[in-house]
């Protein structure tokens with residue numbers, strides 16, 4: 527479904543991503559791990575189309591999207607839930623969900639948003655509340671809900687568990703499992719290595735912008751020493 531070939535991202539003289547190649551098959555959960563500054567967000571932003579890659583190619587369902595706008599990628603079914611959620615805090619919950627539909631003109635949007643309220647009853651109860659009044663966990667659910675309104679075939683998430691209570695981390699990971707069972711592919715950037723490798727089928731470990739290790743989740747989990755070396759231990763995981 528997604529094929530990334532030798533992607534490079536540079537900011538001035540900083541080479542944040544250096545020739546990264548990765549794939550996500552339809553219905554697969556793939557995780558990208560790596561220490562702070564490894565280039566995970568830069569990679570996702572290049573996939574989203576927010577930054578122009580210095581090199582490489584992005585193909586989605588056989589179409590070359592490398593030079594396409596972020597909006598075109600959303601239309602093709604690639605949606606990013608960005609680092610730090612980035613919901614519109616001064617808007618209501620409902621208005622945030624409508625923002626996820628800004629590229630869609632069809633009547634199905636209303637039904638789509640209702641389906642999201644069914645999935646997230648907390649959001650339904652608060653649909654007219656200002657998004658800033660939601661807890662961190664609820665804001666993350668809203669950010670994911672907003673992405674789902676675009677009917678993605680691939681959802682990319684940048685450290686969605688960051689700052690969430692253990693209860694919400696569990697909720698988040700079971701939600702990702704549900705979305706995947708509904709047929710949505712997932713590219714998950716995480717620092718919670720243990721949980722990411724539990725849910726993913728495969729993973730890549732980035733170090734200084736390049737893929738240092740890749741393999742099945744089982745292989746990466748078993749590779750304790752290697753993972754520790756690149757990720758600096760697993761302090762992010764709950765006890």
Ligand SMILES: Nc1ncnc2c1ncn2[C@@H]1O[C@H](COP(=O)(O)OP(=O)(O)OP(=O)(O)O)[C@@H](O)[C@H]1O
Pocket residue numbers: 537540541542560561562563564565566567568569
């Ligand atoms: N807008 C920018 N301008 C210049 N340098 C940047 C910019 N964004 C990121 N960088 C640099 O690019 C490198 C990769 O950063 P990036 O944010 O992609 O890493 P990350 O893996 O997402 O880190 P974190 O785990 O902290 O979120 C870092 O050296 C960072 O300082």
Ligand SMILES: [Mg+2]
Pocket residue numbers: 566567568609684
């Ligand atoms: Mg990041």
